[in-house]
Amino acid sequence: MEKLAFLENKKLLNQLEFAVEIDKMKQIFRINLLADGSRRENDAEHSWHFAIMAMLLEEYSAEKVDIGRVIKIALVHDLVEVYAGDTYAYDAKGNEDKEEREKQAAEKLFGMLEPAQAEFFRSLWDEFEEKSTPEAKYANAIDRIQPLMLNYLTDGKTWQQNQVHSGQILKRMDIIRTAAPELWPVVQGIVRTSIDKGILLPKKSR
Amino acid sequence: MEKLAFLENKKLLNQLEFAVEIDKMKQIFRINLLADGSRRENDAEHSWHFAIMAMLLEEYSAEKVDIGRVIKIALVHDLVEVYAGDTYAYDAKGNEDKEEREKQAAEKLFGMLEPAQAEFFRSLWDEFEEKSTPEAKYANAIDRIQPLMLNYLTDGKTWQQNQVHSGQILKRMDIIRTAAPELWPVVQGIVRTSIDKGILLPKKSR
Numbered sequence: 001m002e003k004l005a006f007l008e009n010k011k012l013l014n015q016l017e018f019a020v021e022i023d024k025m026k027q028i029f030r031i032n033l034l035a036d037g038s039r040r041e042n043d044a045e046h047s048w049h050f051a052i053m054a055m056l057l058e059e060y061s062a063e064k065v066d067i068g069r070v071i072k073i074a075l076v077h078d079l080v081e082v083y084a085g086d087t088y089a090y091d092a093k094g095n096e097d098k099e100e101r102e103k104q105a106a107e108k109l110f111g112m113l114e115p116a117q118a119e120f121f122r123s124l125w126d127e128f129e130e131k132s133t134p135e136a137k138y139a140n141a142i143d144r145i146q147p148l149m150l151n152y153l154t155d156g157k158t159w160q161q162n163q164v165h166s167g168q169i170l171k172r173m174d175i176i177r178t179a180a181p182e183l184w185p186v187v188q189g190i191v192r193t194s195i196d197k198g199i200l201l202p203k204k205s206r
Numbered sequence: 207m208e209k210l211a212f213l214e215n216k217k218l219l220n221q222l223e224f225a226v227e228i229d230k231m232k233q234i235f236r237i238n239l240l241a242d243g244s245r246r247e248n249d250a251e252h253s254w255h256f257a258i259m260a261m262l263l264e265e266y267s268a269e270k271v272d273i274g275r276v277i278k279i280a281l282v283h284d285l286v287e288v289y290a291g292d293t294y295a296y297d298a299k300g301n302e303d304k305e306e307r308e309k310q311a312a313e314k315l316f317g318m319l320e321p322a323q324a325e326f327f328r329s330l331w332d333e334f335e336e337k338s339t340p341e342a343k344y345a346n347a348i349d350r351i352q353p354l355m356l357n358y359l360t361d362g363k364t365w366q367q368n369q370v371h372s373g374q375i376l377k378r379m380d381i382i383r384t385a386a387p388e389l390w391p392v393v394q395g396i397v398r399t400s401i402d403k404g405i406l407l408p409k410k411s412r
Binding site for chain 2 (some may be wrong): 003008009026057075117152
């Protein structure tokens with residue numbers, strides 16, 4: 001970046017260029033709305049909310065977690081969307097090539113950093129995607145309950161726009177049942193109340 | 207919150223109400239712009255960017271820090287602005303009653319949580335404000351360099367609007383000199399280049 005050309009420390013220069021590149025997260029909009037329904041939420045806001053909710057609800061993780069690691073995962077988990085864009089969880093077509101698009105984005109974005117740091121950031125993203133550690137499982141649970149709450153509080157507006165039904169939501173939320181079982185009644189209550197209110201389609205009958 | 211009244215776990219209900227209340231951070235706008243100059247940045251975005259930059263630049267902290275604690279501080283440091291609003295760093299009048307306004311906001315906001323967790327969140331905010339631990343010093347350094355970079359990248363537009371001069375910036379950035387000395391050349395380079403380009407007033411002569 002020409003504007004920072006005065007810097008002699010090239011490693012630091014790369015890190016600051018990375019910091020500027022990820023500013024684009026503030027312009028990547030998700031499908032879900034803010035709690036007051038005024039507009040869609042962006043990736044930077046979602047990542048912050050996810051991180052602080054992970055901290056707030058740590059006691060409900062089924063397994064003991066290194067909460068510092070969970071929070072780092074939260075901060076980094078959507079960075080690839082700077083290049084790959086947001087893919088709506090209930091968009092079957094968009095999800096077909098999501099993995100490939102995001103892998104390429106990860107190479108490009110984390111490749112801005114020197115190898116050891118690139119590898120560290122990449123490992124946080126990989127861990128989240130693989131969902132195999134206690135930290136990644138709990139992180140995935142919080143990443144899912146955060147927009148569920150926002151969708152519920154905004155009267156299921158985006159569910160209706162996308163004709164989402166309760167079966168899809170329960171499937172997507174399933175990791176909460178095992179990774180944070182005390183939060184499962186939140187999911188159940190939201191789904192049941194939403195169907196009762198007519199803001200969520202009941203699971204399709206066959 | 208009536209919408210979550212189905213929850214029997216009252217502690218969890220309070221935590222979720224807190225999670226919804228802090229969604230307002232996404233609507234508290236700061237003076238500085240995003241890196242592309244398109245609009246002002248909000249508190250949720252700033253907190254996320256600060257947290258991830260703290261992680262990215264950890265090696266430049268003068269003292270060894272518990273980075274997990276630094277990141278928690280970053281996530282929480284501006285929460286009181288949900289009630290107290292953002293106070294521009296270079297607004298002398300606004301800063302006169304900032305402390306009192308923010309203390310009242312802290313009581314109200316953290317008071318939504320049960321005492322042990324309220325105390326924990328409050329301790330993170332107090333630590334940041336007191337700037338006495340290595341974690342708080344480094345956190346304050348990153349909290350200052352993040353908007354400095356955005357202001358510089360947007361050609362000092364908000365400096366000019368507010369007639370900010372270089373002496374004010376160097377004073378505000380001073381904690382970087384001691385808490386993250388390898389980042390000090392960034393501050394010096396930005397201030398010098400900005401004065402040269404005519405986008406920042408030089409320090410007032412007496």
